[in-house]
Amino acid sequence: MRVNVDKVLERDQKLSELDDRADALQAGASQFETSAAKLKRKYWWKNLKLKRKHWWKNLKVGNDPKSTKTAPKSPKTAPKWAEIAPKWAEVATK
Template identity: 90%
Template sequence: MLRSAADNANPAGGEAGPPAAPPNTTSNRRLQQTQAQVDEVVDIMRVNVDKVLERDQKLSELDDRADALQAGASQFESCAAKLKNKYWWKNCKDLLHFIHIVHTYRDGEIQHQAKKEWESRGG
């Protein structure tokens, strides 16, 4: 569309103002603003992707540590059960020794008592 000098005239009736910016310049400015916004979004997305990759690496390391901890816990549980069993049997053995000692002592006392009675009867 062609513009005439009357189109550029001031509505108040004064001289014509500066010519309107060509539509191409406005379009270029909008394109530059849009490109700047796109560049900003791309930069933000790159940072986000880097953070996701770091998070993934940290989660992988944490998973490895959890697996190692689980293996250690299983080994501890197994060793603790063996140790408990070992000391249970040791306790049984010690109890049997104690019972044997008490029994031997009582047998000795009974024999001593019987000998005393036998001697007191003239034997």
């Protein structure tokens, strides 16, 4: 009988330790989920800003969005709207 009581107490201690480890694991998982969401949001915004930057650059230059040309250095050398419009019309009809 005494052996059975010792086994029950030992089992209770092991279950308590297991419960503590499970709680710690749950807390770590929750923290990971939060930090992963923040990181995902950060890079989503970074990607959006980069896409917006490229879109504006291509709109200013008047190139096809798939073009590799860069924007002019000075506003004085920027193309006039009359030069840009035909290029965009070509892109739109493709």
